[in-house]
Amino acid sequence: MSELNALFRKRIGLPEDEPITFESLERVLEKTAQTIPFENLCIIGKKTYDITSENLVDKILVRKEGGLCYELNSILCFFLIENGFEAVLTRGVVYNNEAQKYLTIGRTHVTILLTHGEQTYLVDTGFGGNLPLKPVPLTGETVSSANGDFRVKKVDTEHGDYVLEMKLRYKDTDWRIGYAFDSRKPISDVTECNEIQKIIAEHEESSFNKHPLLTKRTNGGNLTLTDSSFTQWDHGNMTKEKIDNARYNELLLKHFGQ
Template identity: 75%
Template sequence: MSKLNAFFRKRIGIPADEQITFERLEIVLEKTAKSIPFENLCIIENKTSEITKENLVNKMLVKKEGGLCYELNSILYYFLIENGFDAVLARGVVYNNETQVYQTIGRTHVTILVVHEEQTYLMDTGFGGNLPLKPVPLTGETVTSDNGEFRVKKVDSEHGDYILEMKLKYKDTAWRIGYAFDSRKPITDVSECNEIQSIIAEHPESPFNKSPLITRMTSSGNMTLTDATFTQWVDGVVTKEKVDDARFKELLKAQFGLS
């Protein structure tokens, strides 16, 4: 067993000898979402590294940090490949539901496509609190998880050939767009993510280079920490606490295992 395979299993809490079947992927997704936080601290602290398999292992599995979509989904992609799945990474454009337009910084979202028994599924562990937590077929069929309802629709546009739609539990009453993605142009090498990382780190309209954002799923909802607030969703009930620098560092360690 490779270092990545062994370390990933240890990080999310899956036995070394357990066979990962397609039916077990929702357990992998749930455990990953609860174990590895979505966070931008390296961007904020200007401490980014080149995106390579080795660096991803070191960052998220050895040093036990989190990451953004291009890191979280890349490490999961490698794990899937090493466990015999037919998987590729794909690029997408996130939709801003407040302004009702797609982000103007380009295809900076990275997601995973898995083919199983001639059917393609979307898998994503890098979309903050909007995770499907299950493979979503590209057929339009609705998938329901602890985080809500999700579906992928065929929609040809300048941004890709499909869109992910969601209705988050306790948060959405109607379907909304998560992002568009292009299944026809898979990422051929993870080094392509370096371009994405540069845009995220440097572009003036990037949502992730302004202030710290850390979030992860929990057994009863999710929690999000910024430099101003700590927000928890527990069984549909939201609580928000204002934080100062000392409290931020305390919560970062206690709730996310980060320093």
């Protein structure tokens, strides 16, 4: 067993001798979402690094940090391949539902396409609080999880040939767009993510280079921490606390171990 495979299993609490099947991916995705936070602390601290498999193992599995989509989905994709799955990374463009338009900073979302039984599925553990927590087929079929309803529709846009749509549990009453992606243009090498990291770290329209943001799943919902607030969703009940820097550091250590 490779170092990556063993360390990933250890990080999310999965036995080394447990085989990973397509049917068990839901459990893997839930454990990953509850263990490895979506967070931008390296971007905020200006401590970015070259995106390589070795550096991802060190950051996420050895130092037990979290990361953004290009880190979280890259390490998960490597893990899936190590366990016999046919998986590739591809890029997408996130949709801003408030402005009713796609972000203009480019194809900065990274997601996974997994092929199983002659069917392709979207797998994503790097979309903040919007995780499907299950493989979503590229057929338009709705998949329901603890986080809501998700579907992938064949829609040709300037950003790709498919669109992820979602209806988050307790939050959305109607379907909304998550992002568009291109299944025809897989990422050939993970180092392509360095271009994405540079945009996210430096672009003035990037939402991740201004304030710290951390979020992860819990048994009943999710936690979201910024430098000014702490929000908890638990079985449909939302509590939000305004915080100062001392409280931020306390919650950072308590809930995210950093």
